[in-house]
Amino acid sequence: MTLAGKHVAILGAGRSGRGAAMLALREGAEVSIWDAAGDEAFAGMPEGVALHPHAHANEETGRGVHCELLVVSPGIDTYGSYVAAFATHAGEVIGEVELASRYYDGKIVGITGTNGKTTTTGIVGRILEHAGLGGTPCGNFGTPFAEVVLQSHPPAAVALELSSFQLETIRTLRPDVAVWLNFAPDHMDRYPSVQAYREAKLRIFQNLKPDDVAVIPFGGELPASTSKPITFSTIDPAADWFSDGVLIFHRGEVCADLNRDSFLRGLHNAENAMAAMAACHALGVPIDVMREALHGYNPPPHRCEFIRTLDGVEYLNDSKATNLHALESALRSQVRPVVLIAGGKDKGLDYSPVVPLLGKKALACVTFGQIARPLAELFAQAVQSEAVSTLADAVNVARSLAPQGSTILLSPGTSSFDQFSGYEQRGDAFRDLVHQLN
Numbered sequence: 001m002t003l004a005g006k007h008v009a010i011l012g013a014g015r016s017g018r019g020a021a022m023l024a025l026r027e028g029a030e031v032s033i034w035d036a037a038g039d040e041a042f043a044g045m046p047e048g049v050a051l052h053p054h055a056h057a058n059e060e061t062g063r064g065v066h067c068e069l070l071v072v073s074p075g076i077d078t079y080g081s082y083v084a085a086f087a088t089h090a091g092e093v094i095g096e097v098e099l100a101s102r103y104y105d106g107k108i109v110g111i112t113g114t115n116g117k118t119t120t121t122g123i124v125g126r127i128l129e130h131a132g133l134g135g136t137p138c139g140n141f142g143t144p145f146a147e148v149v150l151q152s153h154p155p156a157a158v159a160l161e162l163s164s165f166q167l168e169t170i171r172t173l174r175p176d177v178a179v180w181l182n183f184a185p186d187h188m189d190r191y192p193s194v195q196a197y198r199e200a201k202l203r204i205f206q207n208l209k210p211d212d213v214a215v216i217p218f219g220g221e222l223p224a225s226t227s228k229p230i231t232f233s234t235i236d237p238a239a240d241w242f243s244d245g246v247l248i249f250h251r252g253e254v255c256a257d258l259n260r261d262s263f264l265r266g267l268h269n270a271e272n273a274m275a276a277m278a279a280c281h282a283l284g285v286p287i288d289v290m291r292e293a294l295h296g297y298n299p300p301p302h303r304c305e306f307i308r309t310l311d312g313v314e315y316l317n318d319s320k321a322t323n324l325h326a327l328e329s330a331l332r333s334q335v336r337p338v339v340l341i342a343g344g345k346d347k348g349l350d351y352s353p354v355v356p357l358l359g360k361k362a363l364a365c366v367t368f369g370q371i372a373r374p375l376a377e378l379f380a381q382a383v384q385s386e387a388v389s390t391l392a393d394a395v396n397v398a399r400s401l402a403p404q405g406s407t408i409l410l411s412p413g414t415s416s417f418d419q420f421s422g423y424e425q426r427g428d429a430f431r432d433l434v435h436q437l438n
Contacts, residue, residue, distance in 0.1 A: 004028030009065055011086060012073025013041045013051075019146030020071045020096040021049050023103065026150065032065070034086070062086035071099055074140070074165035077190060095169030097162065100145035102172065107133070107157035109279045110173070112204045113181025115326040116272045117141065117161045119264075119299045120181060123276035124159035130293035131285045133157040140166060157283065164200040165190075174207040177279045179215040180222060181271065184325025187347075213282040215275050230282060232274040234267045241278050243270035245333075248277065255287045262294040266304060266333025302427035304330055304411075307434045312404030315434045318411040319427030324349055327413035331361045334409065339402040341394045341410045343367040343375055344426070345418040351378055354413070358382040364401040368394040370418035390419070391426065395433045 008024040010017045013035035024031045025046055032050040035041050042051045055061055062085030070090035072083055078093075087093050101108070109128075111121050118141045125142070128135020134155020138145045141161040148154055160175065164187065183198060191197040205214060205222065216222055218231040218239035233239035242249045245267045248256040256273070258264045264273055277290050299305070300320075307315040318330045327342065331354070340362050358365065359382035367375040367387045376387035384401070388394050391410075398408045416426040 002027075003069070006030065006068040007032070007066065008069045008071060009034065009067040009086060009090070010071045010073070011035070011076050011083065013037065013045065013053075014073055014075065016096045016144045016146075017071070017073045018045060019144035019150070020073075020099050022046050022150055023099060023146040024069075024071075025049065027103070029069075032067075034062075034065075063088050065089060067091070069094065069099075071096055072169055074163060074169075078165070078168045092171070093169065094171055095166050097139055097145050097160070097166045098170045098173050100149045101170075101174075103149050104145070104154065104158070106155060107177075107283060108160050108173075108175045109157065109177045109179065109283070110160045110162050110175030110204055111179040111181070111275075111279075112162045112164070112167065112201055113179070114184045114201075114323060115321075115329060116181045116268060116275075117163070118320070119269065119303055120179065120272040120276050121159045121161040122300055123273055123294070123297065124179075124279055126297060127276060127280040127285060127290050127293040128155075128157050128159060128283075131280070131289050133283070133285075135159050137161065139163075162204055164197055167203040168200050170203055170206075172207060174209070174212070175204065177213045177215060177282050178204045178208060179275050179279050180204065180217070180220065181275055182217065182325065184323060184328075213279075215278045215282070217271075230278045232271060232278055234270055241274040243267075243274055245270050248274055250277075250281070250287065256291050256294055258294075261291055262297040264294075264297065264299060266330075268329040268333050269299060269304070272299075302423055304333065305427070305431075307431055310434075310437055313399070313402045314407040316407055316409045316411075317427045317430050317434075318409060319416070319423045319430060321411040321413055322415045322423055323347075324351055324354060324413055327411045328354055328357055330409060330411040331357050334361055334407055337403075337406040338362045339398045339406060339408045340365045340379075341368070341391075341398050341408065341430075342379075342413045343369040343372045343394070344412045344414040344416045344420075345369065346371045346374075347414050349414065351375060351413065355379065355382045363403070363406060364398075366394045366398045366401070369412075369414075369416075371414060375413075391429055392433055395430065395437070399437065 008029040034055040068091040125137035218233035231239040232241040302319040305317040365385040372387040376385040379385040420426040
């Protein structure tokens with residue numbers, strides 16, 4: 001793809017947009033970047049980029065922009081009026097990940113799913129690094145893919161986390177191994193239907209060729225283009241990779257012990273580890289190298305992160321659980337009685353499917369945030385539930401309800417933007433509150 005002398009317009013001045021700008025400049029393009037934020041958002045932008053702050057969605061500015069390539073940051077609604085205006089006179093509309101893939105010659109392990117993407121991406125990166133392939137985690141987690149491509153010596157392989165937002169704007173991106181972890185309704189504040197969200201996710205398979213590999217859950221129904229499926233399961237030992245939550249088997253042979261070889265715990269993390277190992281094995285990484293890579297591995301923060309034990313009660317931070325499926329996965333993985341802390345922004349999700357599971361796993365629930373009251377009323381069908389305003393209130397009430405031998409689990413089941421800047425800030429606040437208890 002030749003960009004020399006062509007105009008590349010970029011929407012979004014965040015790190016992804018900045019990486020795209022640097023890559024387009026390297027390739028000789030004329031680059032402009034547009035963002036609704038003020039001048040401060042453009043600090044550190046490469047020299048030679050035409051900056052356009054205060055480019056609000058309700059302005060007609062975009063219709064006057066002519067470009068051969070429009071690069072849309074994943075946080076901007078691809079199907080909204082803002083992108084539509086800029087796309088009026090654009091030759092092609094893509095995202096930063098797609099742009100970077102056109103200038104990368106190494107192996108790509110592409111990873112998507114509603115939950116578990118970041119943990120799986122981290123494990124894949126760690127294994128590939130141990131195998132001497134680099135394996136830089138990038139995309140939706142870690143470094144923008146464009147920044148990886150810009151390195152003087154790009155890695156031989158990357159672990160590329162792909163959100164549905166990023167997959168909306170791919171055209172030719174073709175992973176050597178495509179990993180589909182799971183699917184559950186999410187982002188209903190962006191997509192018109194669950195099917196539209198699923199179709200965005202399924203785009204990870206659209207460019208696969210017969211020699212490419214798809215790592216998928218056993219029994220999953222995926223497009224016919226996935227010609228070389230490798231399966232994993234925590235339910236059926238007939239899968240290529242199977243785990244009981246502790247041991248991982250490859251075609252009947254034990255190849256890892258999560259309790260001995262890592263800090264990964266729970267069925268959901270066993271699934272993440274299996275998917276990562278299956279993907280790396282497909283690239284030729286030996287099992288003993290993968291087992292060594294798992295040794296001492298800790299999942300990223302905010303993913304069933306152990307905080308402390310106080311008065312015989314464990315505190316777990318699962319703030320990354322921003323949808324119902326993640327909440328269900330966290331609950332299922334617990335072996336102690338749970339006092340659940342949930343709530344946050346109302347994303348229009350239906351939480352009724354989790355009620356039977358609460359009856360089996362939880363002693364009580366404390367809800368907080370914008371969705372606190374309706375969530376408490378729903379959860380009260382299964383267990384004692386109390387609605388409070390803030391996370392701090394929720395921690396205090398949960399402590400009063402948790403007997404010795406139980407677990408207080410922050411697994412919100414929705415996003416945090418009613419009270420926090422993101423799940424990280426919410427998880428950090430929970431961690432701080434728990435450490436302040438005495």
